[in-house]
Amino acid sequence: MLQKTKPLGVLLTLIAVLFSPSLLASSAETMxxxxxxxxxxxxxxxxxxxxxxxxxxxxxxxxxxxxxxxxxxxxxxxxxxxxxxxxxxxxxxxxxxxxxxxxxLFFFLLVAMTYINAMEERQLFNALRAWMVNKGFTLRYIFWLTGILAFFISPIADNLTTALLMCAIVMKVGGKNSKFIALACINIVVAANAGGAFSPFGDITTLMVWQKGMVQFGTFFSLFIPAVVNFLVPAIIMSFFVSKEVAQSDGEVVHMKRGAKRIVMLFLITIAFAVLGHSVLGMPPVLGMMTGLGILQFFAFFLRKTHKSYYSGAIANTNDTVEHERLRYLGDGAVFDIFTKVAKAExxxxxxxxxxxxxxxxxxxxxxxxxxxxxxxxxxxxxxxxxxxxxxxxxxxxxxxxxxxxxxxxxxxxxxxxxxxxxxxxxxxxxxxxxxxxxxxxxxxxxxxxxxxxxxxxxxxxxxxxxxxxxxxxxxxxxx
Incomplete structure (x- = not known):
């Protein structure tokens, strides 16, 4: 065993001697x-x-x-x-x-990422994107809408996921209008970062400050108005350079998978667990988050066990052609697996x-x-x-x-x-x-x-x- 550790000791000794010959003679009291x-x-x-x-x-x-x-x-x-x-x-x-x-922080972020991945797999974000693209809004309206949504979604989801979602919408409606896409992307980045600044969950830095106990949960919202100002000042100026032409729709239809809205509710409950556990019980927020992950796992078990029976019964009880096709499409999809969502964390x-x-x-x-x-x-x-x-x-x-x-x-x-x-x-x-x-x-x-x-x-x-x-x-x- 001594022979195995000797090369490492020699290497570190050489580094120490190379950079400071007097290293081992220095005072051990101050370090x-x-x-x-x-x-x-x-x-x-x-x-x-x-x-x-x-x-x-x-x-x-x-x-x-x-x-x-x-x-x-x-x-x-x-x-x-x-x-x-x-x-x-x-x-x-x-x-x-x-x-x-x-x-x-690792386990806190892992739970948050798992929930976001679950929402994404249930087509929640794609459904939102398709709805916005098909509304026929003007480019300036899309500029403001994506910015405002980025500002208000990032305090709950992370600013990276929020920015990618809004950018996908901008790329869809912008087409070959590179000027609009560039301005909208800048606006999204500013909005997502500003939105994350007033929420303990909006950014890793705010999460670190909250978990360290430097600022209480409710006090973070004192930054809401300053964050709004940070977003609005550049957004107002840039909006004058955005065209008012109507965005082109591609007619895409996206169906949310079963359980999408309930997963959103479970995520909000999980956040409530983290907040109450920290503020009322004095426990680290990660306790509430991991409890929420356990609840999501139970819900995933429920979705998996009832997947075939639910869609079989729903398809048999509908005579509407469009609804029948929607149910058949969703029923043929893969069942919900929670550990694939964990694996897809960043x-x-x-x-x-x-x-x-x-x-x-x-x-x-x-x-x-x-x-x-x-x-x-x-x-x-x-x-x-x-x-x-x-x-x-x-x-x-x-x-x-x-x-x-x-x-x-x-x-x-x-x-x-x-x-x-x-x-x-x-x-x-x-x-x-x-x-x-x-x-x-x-x-x-x-x-x-x-x-x-x-x-x-x-x-x-x-x-x-x-x-x-x-x-x-x-x-x-x-x-x-």
Missing amino acids: DLTSHGIGYAALMFFAVAYCLVMLEDVIHLRKSKPVLVAAGIIWAMIGFYYSQHGMSHDAEAAFRHNLLEYSE WDTLLFFYGVVLCVGGLGFIGYLGMISEAMYTQWDPTYANVTVGLLSAIVDNIPVMFAVLSMQPDMSTGQWLLVTLTAGVGGSMLSIGSAAGVALMGQARGIYTFAAHIRWTPVIALGYVASIFTHLWLNSALF
Whole structure:
């Protein structure tokens, strides 16, 4: 066994010596590695990994892979250093703390993704898309409708799913009108990000703030008006450049599968379980979410067991030709299987989140987050620091940015925590690469909605960003 572990120890020793010859002679009391080789190496590995993440669409490398490797290397170096000083238990405890934080968010997001996948499989979103396409609305009306729906759906569903659904509608009705499609996609990205900012379920960053206990559930809705302002300011300006021509309908008919509406109700009940469990019982929200997953599994069992008998009886009792065909089509479909919905969760995103949490947690344990917190939240005014966080999230994914802020645990008022939640949520709208919704739509509307198309409207989006901040500072001044 000693021979198996020796190469790893030698490798880590070489890294340590290479970057800091005095590493093992440093003080074991403070364990501040920010000026040692371990710290510099950790920064380098994280920077390289994140560069690969940002180049995902260019090199076609899944974003989870580099951060998973970087997290392993960072904590291996930390573990080696602490074991050399007889403090391996401290490193282990720190790692377990970060792992526990991730696991709560992981299971919460897994349940939410499973519900969204179940709704999608039951044709709920496709039915909504077909209804909108066949109504014969004008392009300007579609521009506003998709934006408003994105704003109000994203607080419940995630902003990525919402953006993809609305973009599918825009692509259908837009046809060859690339100008309309580009403007509508920009509007959808801004709306989806803004809508997710005022709900604990709307974005991973808001979920992190809520689960950490920095802001109570009901207090998030104080951001509703600022979020509306963030969406409306650029939307109003861009709408003047959208044509009023009538959208073309393709006559597509989509039938929702049995149980679609009941799954929506179960999802709302599951959210209620999470909220009440956290606010009334003081339990982590993940408890309510996992309970809701169990209920969905029971409902899936019910649908599977009654599938054949239900459709056989319904087909036999109808004389309407159209209804007969609809029932036959739905009855011939595959039965509902809950574990296929779990399998279709965004595993790359979930694993990416693990890598980010552990990387940032490792950098925080080394001491870098303390340095940044001292610089930003002690030497700067917290308002300026939180506005800067939003600007940074337009370049770097808001998940590591928000996790870093939470790890710093700056002493801020509720109003300031709401401000950083708002800016981290909507700041990514200023660039197409600043949010998951923007990156996804660049792939879906490839060649039409591009980085260049988005950045032309960045000044308008920035105007909404600034307006939403001032609105929050004014309306919620009592929380500061």
